[in-house]
Amino acid sequence: MSTTPELLYFDIRGRAEPIRLLLEDIGIQYTNKQVNLKDWAAIRSTTPFHRMPVYTDGDIEIPESFAIMNYLGRKYDLLGKGMKSQVRCDVAVEAWRDYGNRLASVFGALSTSEAARKTFIDTEQLSLLSDIETFYLNKASAALYWVGNAPTVVDYFAFHLIDGIASQFPRLLSQLGALKEFHEYFSERTNIKIYLASNRRPEALFYGPNGKVFPR
Ligand SMILES: N[C@@H](CCC(=O)N[C@@H](CS)C(=O)NCC(=O)O)C(=O)O
16 A cells, blocks of 8 residues: 555646645645546546545545545644634635635536626626635734634635636735735745646646636
8 A cells, every 4th residue: 555645636726726735835745646637537437426636545535625625634733723713714614615616617617608707707706705805804813824823724725716816817816915915925835835836736727618728
């Protein structure tokens, strides 16, 4: 049995990117196995639920991206210290998950009209993110992490999604000063900086309708 954990996912950032960021940041050696969409059909039936990501650590095989993050959070003490912090961590993760799911439905579904996409980009997105930013600012600590004085799993979800906003909607991010500040701060962490500049990080954010890579 291999002692090096393996993360199996497409060759995009997508649902695996917070997991990659966490592993990279805390310096875990892992096999970053990336599958191109054209090769997926051949391995689909070998994965639990026939989907990815899947994380394998010794004799533990974990499908479901949030279960993987919770596993890593428990294993490496990244879920917050004490009840209040743990609840704050859970709430923030859910808020980012809602935003991520909304993004997936707006940009990943063929059925979404151009008009609905435009409404999301022009108005809805700022409202959703302003609420998340208000939550972020209502923290007990002056530190720039989402919970307490050290990273928790939510910092990796938040960084991944804000990084997408920074690259796709830079003007929007300039209206969200606290999220922008967090993004800049977190991107300077030593191992995060190394990862962002490395070829281990996929270029593409996600596969859109018809398997098109986004952004092209
Ligand atoms: N709830 C799951 C969703 C997993 C999921 O939808 N994975 C997609 C990629 S993001 C997938 O494997 N799609 C391939 C397929 O359905 O054939 C999670 O969060 O891990």
